[in-house]
Amino acid sequence: MWQSCGHQSSTGQGKGLVGSNAASKVYVAPGEHDEFYAFLSGGFSGQVSVYGLPSGRLLKVIPVFSVDAEKAYGFNEETKPLLNTTHGFIPWDDAHHPELSQTKGVPDGRWLFINGNNTPRVARIDLSTFETVETIEIPNSGGNHSSPFTTENTEYIVAGTRFSVPFPQKDVAIGTYKENFKGALTYIKVAPEDGQMSIAFQILVPGYDYDLAHSGKGKSHGWTFFTTYNAEQSHTLKEVNASQYDKDYIAAVNWKKAEEYLAQGKYQEFPTAYYRNHYSEESHMATSEKIEKVKVLVPSECPGLIYYLPTPKSPHGVDVDPSGEYIVGNGKLSADMSVHSFDKMQKAIANEAFEKEIDGIPVLKYEEVLAGIVKEPGLGPLHTEFDGKGNAYTTFFISSEVVKWKLGTWEVLDRAPCYYSVGHLMIPGGDSKKPWGKYLVALNKITKDRYLPTGPEMNHSAQLYDISGDKMELILDFPTIGEPHYAQAIPADIVKPKSKKIYELGANKHPHAAKSEKEARVERNGNEIHVYMTTIRSHFAPDNIEGIKVGDKVYFHVTNLEQDWDVPHGFSVLGARTSELLIMPGQTETLLWEPRKEGVYPFYCTDFCSALHQEMQGYIRVSARNQNVPLKWGTGEQPES
Ligand code: K7E
Numbered sequence: 219m220w221q222s223c224g225h226q227s228s229t230g231q232g233k234g235l236v237g238s239n240a241a242s243k244v245y246v247a248p249g250e251h252d253e254f255y256a257f258l259s260g261g262f263s264g265q266v267s268v269y270g271l272p273s274g275r276l277l278k279v280i281p282v283f284s285v286d287a288e289k290a291y292g293f294n295e296e297t298k299p300l301l302n303t304t305h306g307f308i309p310w311d312d313a314h315h316p317e318l319s320q321t322k323g324v325p326d327g328r329w330l331f332i333n334g335n336n337t338p339r340v341a342r343i344d345l346s347t348f349e350t351v352e353t354i355e356i357p358n359s360g361g362n363h364s365s366p367f368t369t370e371n372t373e374y375i376v377a378g379t380r381f382s383v384p385f386p387q388k389d390v391a392i393g394t395y396k397e398n399f400k401g402a403l404t405y406i407k408v409a410p411e412d413g414q415m416s417i418a419f420q421i422l423v424p425g426y427d428y429d430l431a432h433s434g435k436g437k438s439h440g441w442t443f444f445t446t447y448n449a450e451q452s453h454t455l456k457e458v459n460a461s462q463y464d465k466d467y468i469a470a471v472n473w474k475k476a477e478e479y480l481a482q483g484k485y486q487e488f489p490t491a492y493y494r495n496h497y498s499e500e501s502h503m504a505t506s507e508k509i510e511k512v513k514v515l516v517p518s519e520c521p522g523l524i525y526y527l528p529t530p531k532s533p534h535g536v537d538v539d540p541s542g543e544y545i546v547g548n549g550k551l552s553a554d555m556s557v558h559s560f561d562k563m564q565k566a567i568a569n570e571a572f573e574k575e576i577d578g579i580p581v582l583k584y585e586e587v588l589a590g591i592v593k594e595p596g597l598g599p600l601h602t603e604f605d606g607k608g609n610a611y612t613t614f615f616i617s618s619e620v621v622k623w624k625l626g627t628w629e630v631l632d633r634a635p636c637y638y639s640v641g642h643l644m645i646p647g648g649d650s651k652k653p654w655g656k657y658l659v660a661l662n663k664i665t666k667d668r669y670l671p672t673g674p675e676m677n678h679s680a681q682l683y684d685i686s687g688d689k690m691e692l693i694l695d696f697p698t699i700g701e702p703h704y705a706q707a708i709p710a711d712i713v714k715p716k717s718k719k720i721y722e723l724g725a726n727k728h729p730h731a732a733k734s735e736k737e738a739r740v741e742r743n744g745n746e747i748h749v750y751m752t753t754i755r756s757h758f759a760p761d762n763i764e765g766i767k768v769g770d771k772v773y774f775h776v777t778n779l780e781q782d783w784d785v786p787h788g789f790s791v792l793g794a795r796t797s798e799l800l801i802m803p804g805q806t807e808t809l810l811w812e813p814r815k816e817g818v819y820p821f822y823c824t825d826f827c828s829a830l831h832q833e834m835q836g837y838i839r840v841s842a843r844n845q846n847v848p849l850k851w852g853t854g855e856q857p858e859s
C-alpha cells in the first residue's frame with residue numbers, strides 16, 4: 219500500500235498533508251460498492267458525471283445538454299427533441315448545479331435536476347435509469363445560473379437570470395440598460411407523481427445579475443433566497459463597474475405568498491415562447507411542446523412577495539443552514555462574511571425596518587437582519603455547505619482553501635488548503651435539512667501539477683476530505699470531466715435498489731418497435747424507408763436488405779430483444795452522418811441514414827456483446843434512382859440476385 223507523508227517531491231509541489239491512513243479510508247475493494255453516489259456537473263461539457271465516493275470511481279457520464287455520440291444522445295431520432303429550444307436544436311450548454319429532489323428537506327433519490335446557463339434551460343434526470351428525461355427552456359432570461367435549487371418537498375425548483383435582458387426581448391440600444399433590462403426569477407412546478415416540470419410563474423425584478431439561490435427549510439420553508447450582484451446595473455467592464463457598491467442584495471422571495479397572489483389572479487400574462495421536451499419511457503421517444511405565455515408577478519403590485527437583504531459585497535453563493543435560521547452570504551469581494559437571521563428578517567418585516575424601496579421591493583436594514591459576521595475567514599468566499607453538527611464549511615477561491623467555522627459563534631475552527639482555486643464544495647446532503655456529513659469534496663478550477671501532464675489542457679480536479687473528526691483530512695483527489703461547478707451526493711442505498719436493469723420489451727410502446735423477429739420488415743413510403751430491425755446475440759434481423767435507392771431516407775428502427783441486464787447492442791452503418799445507436803435491452807432507437815452513392819454497405823454492432831460479436835453484421839444494397847431493384851430483406855437465406 220502506498221503512503222505519503224506530506225513531504226515535497228521532485229515531481230510536484232504542494233502535495234498537502236496526506237495522512238498515512240488516507241489510502242485505507244478511500245479503498246473500496248474490487249467488487250465492493252461505494253457508500254455514496256456523487257453527481258458532478260460537467261460545466262462546459264454540458265453533462266453530469268457520476269462518481270462513487272469515497273473511491274472516486276467514475277460510474278457513468280450522463281449526457282444532458284450536449285450531444286454524446288457514445289450514447290447516441292442527441293444523435294438518434296428519439297432524443298433529438300430533448301435539445302429543442304426556441305433558438306432551434308442546441309447541442310450544447312454550460313451545466314452548473316446538479317440538485318437532487320427532496321422530500322421533507324432530505325434528498326430522496328428520485329430525480330436530479332441541473333441548469334443550463336447559456337441557452338437558459340433546466341433538465342431532469344431520472345435516477346432509476348440515470349437518463350435525461352426532460353428539459354424545459356426558461357423564457358425572459360439570459361443565462362440561467364441561480365438554478366435549479368429545490369424547495370423542501372420539490373414543490374418547485376427555481377431559475378434566475380444571470381444576465382438581465384430586455385423583458386420581453388426586443389431590439390434596444392445596450393446603453394438603455396437601466397430602462398429596458400430586467401431580471402426574472404422563475405418558479406418551476408415539479409409534478410409530485412412523475413416529476414414533470416412546468417413554469418408556474420416568474421417574478422419581474424430589477425436588472426441585476428441573479429447569481430445563486432437556495433430555498434429555506436424548516437422555519438424558513440416557503441421562502442427562497444437569491445443572491446444578486448451588479449446592483450450598479452452596469453452593462454460594460456463589469457469587473458470594475460459592477461464592483462462599486464459596498465453591498466448588493468440577497469433577494470428573499472415568499473413563494474407561498476406568490477401562490478396566494480396567483481390564486482387571486484394578481485398576475486400579468488405575458489406572451490412568450492419556450493419549449494418543454496419530455497422523454498417517455500413507454501414510447502422510448504421524446505416529444506417537444508411549445509408554450510406561448512407565462513404568468514408574471516410584479517413586486518409593486520404584490521406587497522410582501524419579495525424583500526432585499528443588503529449583503530456585502532457582490533455575493534456569490536447563498537446557503538441556508540440545516541435549521542433554516544441562517545442565511546449565509548458568500549460576499550466574494552468582502553473581507554468578512556455576513557450571515558443573516560431568518561427570525562430577525564421576519565421581525566424586520568413586521569416592524570417595516572426598511573432602508574428604502576427599489577421598484578416596489580423593500581430593502582431591509584442590514585443591521586436588523588444580521589445574525590453575525592465571520593471575521594476575515596479567507597479571501598474570496600464562494601460557497602458554503604453544512605455538516606449537520608453545527609458547522610459550516612466555506613470555499614475561498616483566492617486563498618485556495620476550505621474553512622470550517624461554527625454557526626452561532628462565527629469562530630473559525632479549521633482550514634485546509636485546496637489544489638488549487640476551489641469553486642463549489644459538496645458535503646453529501648450538505649445543502650439539505652439532514653446532511654450525512656462524513657466527506658467533503660472540493661471542486662477545484664486549476665489542476666497544474668496534481669497529475670501527469672496532458673498538454674496545455676488538464677482536467678479539473680476534485681479533492682476528497684474526511685470531515686468526521688475535528689480537523690479536515692485530505693484523503694484523495696481525482697480528475698473530473700469538464701468543469702464540475704457543483705455536485706450532490708446521496709447514500710447509495712437510497713438509489714441502488716431502484717436502479718432499472720432492463721426495459722420490459724412487452725411494455726415497449728415505440729411506434730416503430732419490432733418486438734420479435736417475426737415483426738422485422740422493411741417498408742417503403744415514397745422515398746422514405748423504414749427498417750424495423752431486431753437485435754439479439756448475435757445477429758440483426760434483417761441482416762440483408764436490397765432495393766434501397768440513392769436519395770432515400772432510411773430510418774433504421776432497431777429494437778433490442780434482449781431482456782438481460784447490461785446487454786446493449788450497437789448499430790452503425792457506413793457513411794451515416796450521425797453517431798452509432800446504443801440500444802438498451804427492450805428499447806427501440808432510430809438512426810437516419812441517407813445513402814448518396816450506389817454500392818453495398820455494411821452495418822454492424824458496435825458493442826462487444828458476445829463471443830460472436832464480430833459476426834454481428836449485415837449488408838444493405840443501394841441502387842441508382844432509376845434502377846428497378848425490388849425491395850427485399852431477410853436472414854438465413856442467400857437472397858437471389
Ligand atoms: Cu460558483 Cu456556476 Cu455555482 Cu461555478 S458557480 S464555482
Ligand code: CUA
Pocket residue numbers: 753755756786787788823824825826827828831832834
Ligand atoms: Cu451485439 Cu455486439
